[in-house]
Amino acid sequence: MTDRLPLFPLTSPLFPGLVLPLNVFEERYRALVRDLRALPEDTPRRFGVVAIRNGQEIAPTGQEGRATGPAAGLGDDPLAALYGFGCVADVADIVDSGDGGFRMHATGIVRFRLLSVDASGEYLTAEVEELAEEAGSGADELAPQVTRAFRTYQKRLAGSRERSLAAQEFTDDPTVLSYLVAATTIAEAAAKQRLLEAPDTAARLGEELRLLRREVAVIEKLPSLPAVELTQQAICAN
Template sequence: MTDRLPLFPLSSALFPGLVLPLNVFEERYRALVGDLLALPEEAPRRFAVVAIKNGQDVAPTGQDGRDTGPLAGLGDDPMAALHGYGCIADAAGIAERDGGGYELVATGVIRFRLLSVDATGPYLTAEIEEVPEEVGAGAGALAAEVVRHFGTYQKRLAGARERSLSGQEFPDDPTVLSYLVAAAMIAGTPEKQALLETPDAAGRLAAELRLLRRESSIIDKLPSLPAVELTHQPICAN
C-alpha cells in the first residue's frame, strides 16, 4: 500500500511500538504539526519518520524558529540524505507551547519504504510504501534466546541496580519483542537502521542476538559502567 505523508527526518530510527516525544520549534515542522492539527478530529494524525544518513535534523539557523526551508540541513538531494526505510508515526498528543512551537508525543505504527520526496511545500512530504510484517522461520526459538541474553545485558549495564531488573516481563510476540530490543539496545544509528530494515522478526532477532553477545563481551572487559535507563527515550528536538 502506497501513501503520501508529511515527512519528519530525525537523527535516529523509529521502531513500531516505540513512543517518540518531539520538541517542535522550526518553522517548517511547526507548519507540519499545524496541518496535522487542522485534520478532522476523527482522522489519524500520521506522519513519516526517517533517519538521516547524510545531514542533520536541525538546520544551522533553525534554533530560533526562523524559516529555514524544507531541505535545510539535508542538502539538495533528500533521497541521498535519508535512509530508504522509516516508520509511520501516529501523533497521539500535541500541545502548543507558550511563545510558539509544539510538544508532540507520537507512537511508531508500521515500517515503510521511501519511494520519493517532495520539497515544494513548506515541509517535506514523502511517497511511501508500507512494509508488511513477517515473522520468519525459527522466530520463537530465537525470541527465547534473545530474552535470555537481553536480560543479562540489562543487568550488566545496570550494575548495582541488578535486583531491580529481576522478574521483568517480555512480550510473547516475536515481532513486538524484536522491536522492543532494537529500541532499547545501546547502538549507533547505522546498526539500528539495519535492524529496522531487516525483512522479518526472525532475521531481526538473529541480528540482535549477535549484537547482544558482542556488547556483553565488551562490557565484561570494562571495569565499570554507569547505570543506564534503557527504556528512557530522550525528547528529540527537530
C-alpha cells in the first residue's frame, strides 16, 4: 500500500509502538502541524518520520547563500540525504507552545519504504510504501534470549548487580519486544536504522542479540560507568 505523507526528517529513526515527543519551532514544520490540526476530527493525523543519512535536522541560519526552504539542511537531493526506510507516526495531541510553535506527541504505527520526496511545498512530503510485519523463522525462540540479554545490558549500564534490581516485566510479543529493545538500546543512528530495516522480527531480534552481547562485553571492560536513565526526551529539532 502506498500513501503520500508530510515528512519529518530527524537524526534517529522512530519505531512502531514508540511515543515521539516533538517541540516544533521551525516555520516549515509549524506549517505541517497547522495542516495536520486543520484536518477533520475523524481523519487520522499522520506523518512520516525518517532518519537523516547525510545532512542537518535544523535549517542552517545566518549564512548567506544557504537554503531555507522545506529541504534546508538536506542538500540538493533530499531523497539521497535520507535513509530509505522510516515509520508512520500518528498524532496523539498538539498543544500551542505560546510562541507560534507547538508541542506534539505522536506514536509510531507502521514501517515504510521511502519512494520519493517532494520539496515543492511549504514542507517536505513523501510517497511511501507501508511494510507488512513478518515474524520470520525463530522469533519465538530468540525473544527470551534477547530479553535476558537486555536485562543484563540495563543492569550493566546502571552499574548494579543483577540480584540488586527488581525484576522488570517484558512483553511476550516478539515483534513488540524487538521494537522496544531497538528504541531503548543506546546506539548510533546507523545501528538503529539497521534494526528498523530488518526484513522481519527474527532478523531484528538476532541483530539485537549480537548488539547487546557486544555492548555488555564493552561495558564490563570499563572501570566505571555512570548510571544511564533510559527515558525519552522531547526532540527539540523542528
